[in-house]
Amino acid sequence: MSASLTPRAKFATTLLRTAAALSRATGRGDGSVIGGRVGLIVEPRLLELLAEGRHVVLISGTNGKTTTTRFTTAALEAIGRVATNSFGANMPTGHTTALAKAPKAEYAALECDEHYLGQLLDAARPKVVALLNLSRDQLDRAMEVTALAAKWRQTLQASAGQTTIVANADDPLIVWAASVCQRVVWVAAGQSWTADSAICPNCGAHLDRFGEFWRCTNCGLNRPSPQWSVAHQGEAVVGPDGRRYDLRLQLPGRVNRANAATALAVASLFGVDPAQAAPRLSEVASVAGRYAKVERDGRQLRLLLAKNPAGWLESFDMIDPVPPVVLSLNAREVDGFDTSWIYDVDFTSLAGRKVVVTGDRRTDLAVRLEVDGVDFIVVDDIRAAIAAVPPGPVEVVANYTAFQDIRAEFNRVN
Incomplete structure (x- = not known):
């Protein structure tokens, strides 16, 4: 939980909650963005102060952030209270509001927009960062995907510290970005869309693919061996020790089983027994209206x-x-x-x-x-x-x- 706040931070938090409540009362939204904006104007370090002393995981990627964050929250709730931006407000304003709304939560599972990962690494000092995937999105205003992977790689290299990375072994862009880190837990989360990773992000040569395996014949970048994977038969996740953890998800598709695998990998780093966490994921029926x-x-x-x-x-x-x-x-x-x-x-x-x-x-x-x-x-x-x-x-x-x-x-x- 966050350390004792300064009077200025306490005042900023009070204004944040008031602004968020007014937004909800007037039907303008759940108030996460406007609340965080007001709080950060009064105390620019409010996010950092609210995150201090908590065990934080950041979850980022192009697709699946909200669902994986919801799964991770469900898993971590096995051991304590969790602050989370459950409505998908995934920029610093939303993160600040999420932490302010749960002052007694020891843990925080925060969905993070891809372009704000560096800022959140500095402010929240997470114990774990989960990197899901990178692909083209919002072509007219978003950064080109390989450039974003390079930005992540530079950011992660500069802030190696005490953070453990949970990363998708099947996405070459994610592997390249995360490979500069000292501690990486690899998850076979799959990659149905490969058009944005046809060439090696490290050297520009063509990537060869053989089923799930991929490699660059020029520089040697290749798919690492995953510690966590989705079972080929049945609805289960296989952990580092070879144990199967059965899933009974209400959310459809292999991609959500992969999201669940990532959530179990993250939760295990916080000391949660996957056998205890897996049944909790089945309670997730809808995520911010998705799958409703x-x-x-x-x-x-x-x-x-x-x-x-x-x-x-x-x-x-x-x-x-x-x-x-x-x-x-x-x-x-x-x-x-x-x-x-x-x-x-x-x-x-x-x-x-x-x-x-x-x-x-x-x-x-x-x-x-x-x-x-x-x-x-x-x-x-x-x-x-x-x-x-x-x-x-x-x-x-x-x-x-x-x-x-x-x-x-x-x-x-x-």
Whole structure:
């Protein structure tokens, strides 16, 4: 838990909580961002002061941060209270609010935006950092992915200290970034999207792939042997000692089993017995609305968030093969205005089923589906999409602001 705060920090924390409460009361959001902003204006070191004395893990990557953070929180709760930014406010303002809301929590599991990892390493001084994956995202405003990996590598090298890295052995960009660290625990978390790691990040030569294994024949960078992995048969995670830990996850897909493996690896570094932690992961049914099931007009909709090519491919792996699919695409500021990335997504797996397209950029998405030979209908909004499909299960895949629009329509708060 944080050390005794200075009077200035206590005042900043009080203002933070007040601002956050006002935001919630006026329906402007959960208050994490505005609360943290107010607190940091009053005391710029507030995040550092609130983190002092706690056992912190930072979780970062392009996809899966929120889910892995939720799994990690569930696992760590086996041994104590955990402060966490459970609504995904993953920049310093959100981290500050998360810590301020849980002053007695000994542990903190914080989702961290990829571009703020260095700042959080300095401020929170984490015991563990989990690195999930890196792929293209928000093309018009985000850093090119190899450049981001280089930034991570430089940041990690400069702050080796007492931090242990839990890293995805299947992502060459993650391996290259983490390989400068003294203590790394490797997880076979998989990599369904390989287009952003076709060349070696270290020397620029072509990477050879043989099933799960990859290597650079020029400089020798290669897939390290993982200590943690997802079992090839059944729903289980295999630990460093070869023991299997059965999973009964409510969240679908292999990617979530990989997220669970990372969470168990992280929790074990804090002294949590994986056999004790694994059952707790099965209690996670929805993560900030993702994977939520909504009943509307005789339709049972499952909501899936997909923000970039890797995320859309993972979502297609999760959906059931029979029900109709609603696809919703926006291109607002937080999504990135450039939608050209949809041409990197293979939509052919949707052929032969009922597909409904909506969202601000539904026309862009319709053209893309036509190129892949997928039949579809275009509608104005989610209400029209519901009306266009028969009663029964429906899979809904949407990018960030489209997902939030759909959640607002259903008036969901979690």
